[in-house]
Amino acid sequence: MDPTFRPGTLDDLDAAYEVFTRTTADLERRTGTPDAENDWLDPAFVAAFWRRRRPLFEHLTVHANGFWVAERRGRIVGYARASCQDGVRELNEFFVLPEHQNGGIGRDLLARAFPTGGARRRAVIGTTDVRALARYLKAGVYPRFPIYALSGTPRPIEIATDLAAAAAGTEAIDALREIDRAVLGFARDADHAFLLRERPVRLFRRAGRVVGYGYFGRGTGPIALLDPADFPAVLARGEAEAAARGEEEFGMNVPLVNRDAVDHLLGRGFRLEDFTVLFLSDEAFGRFEHYIVSTPDFFV
Numbered sequence: 001m002d003p004t005f006r007p008g009t010l011d012d013l014d015a016a017y018e019v020f021t022r023t024t025a026d027l028e029r030r031t032g033t034p035d036a037e038n039d040w041l042d043p044a045f046v047a048a049f050w051r052r053r054r055p056l057f058e059h060l061t062v063h064a065n066g067f068w069v070a071e072r073r074g075r076i077v078g079y080a081r082a083s084c085q086d087g088v089r090e091l092n093e094f095f096v097l098p099e100h101q102n103g104g105i106g107r108d109l110l111a112r113a114f115p116t117g118g119a120r121r122r123a124v125i126g127t128t129d130v131r132a133l134a135r136y137l138k139a140g141v142y143p144r145f146p147i148y149a150l151s152g153t154p155r156p157i158e159i160a161t162d163l164a165a166a167a168a169g170t171e172a173i174d175a176l177r178e179i180d181r182a183v184l185g186f187a188r189d190a191d192h193a194f195l196l197r198e199r200p201v202r203l204f205r206r207a208g209r210v211v212g213y214g215y216f217g218r219g220t221g222p223i224a225l226l227d228p229a230d231f232p233a234v235l236a237r238g239e240a241e242a243a244a245r246g247e248e249e250f251g252m253n254v255p256l257v258n259r260d261a262v263d264h265l266l267g268r269g270f271r272l273e274d275f276t277v278l279f280l281s282d283e284a285f286g287r288f289e290h291y292i293v294s295t296p297d298f299f300v
């Protein structure tokens, strides 16, 4: 039976989450994760993730510019959700249930949610699943660099710096926008409004001028710095605070082109999670050597 397609709404959140979890469990299995270590097969983990991340999925829905679902027999079997901010269209989610994959549903979802027109740039943080990768390449976005989760047990550390760090709130939006335009090449006020509700942000100043920002708390990132040489001091500060809070893990999603962060974290014995995601875009843009991605990485 041919699928039908319609725009998604907030009423579809639960059904879309079920597609996401079942598809992710299958992807983990296909990429070699043993069932005993596959969190997405554990109903308690799936329920806890939903409680913690529902605000994120609501944010992605409310601010979507292209949320489409595919249905068969009245049941959602796949969906794609994208945003468009400051002329940059970003695909945030793209999932089709395993038993419905490889039959063209992904192609038809992407054509609707992630069209080629109407944006100055298009980008995705995507898995290396060959079906996803083939779909992305055929949609005209190409890999620029891999992103890996790097994490470790936080330990006290201090690195001397002339940076001044200050907690900030919604009044920081102009400064955040300015840093994003310099580092990413686009502004995303809606994402910051969401992030500011999620975890504390700090503005970093040098000689009174804002030179970067970083979100730290329950989850780290995004972090954007005009001078990437500041990453060791900024990450050391975040790690020391996580250690002082007694947290068991300090981790973040690192574009591997960010040499300053990679060298610092690997030098401290942090470990790479064995799961690759790629940043893909139609044309190269942004200075991701200056950047740590949001956690979780549904958007940059």
Ligand SMILES: CC(C)(COP(=O)(O)OP(=O)(O)OC[C@H]1O[C@@H](n2cnc3c(N)ncnc32)[C@H](O)[C@@H]1OP(=O)(O)O)[C@@H](O)C(=O)NCCC(=O)NCCS
Binding pocket: 023, 024, 027, 093, 094, 095, 096, 097, 100, 101, 102, 103, 104, 105, 106, 107, 108, 125, 126, 127, 128, 129, 130, 131, 132, 133, 134, 135, 138
């Ligand atoms: C990615 C996903 C949403 C695509 O949906 P889908 O319905 O399976 O996609 P389609 O059937 O439209 O397209 C799959 C394409 O991969 C191609 N493909 C599959 N294996 C391939 C390979 N080894 N080499 C080249 N192309 C390949 C198919 O030929 C097809 O392209 P075509 O239609 O032009 O022939 C779905 O497969 C999925 O949920 N995957 C797991 C989750 C995931 O990784 N999502 C991405 C998150 S960022």
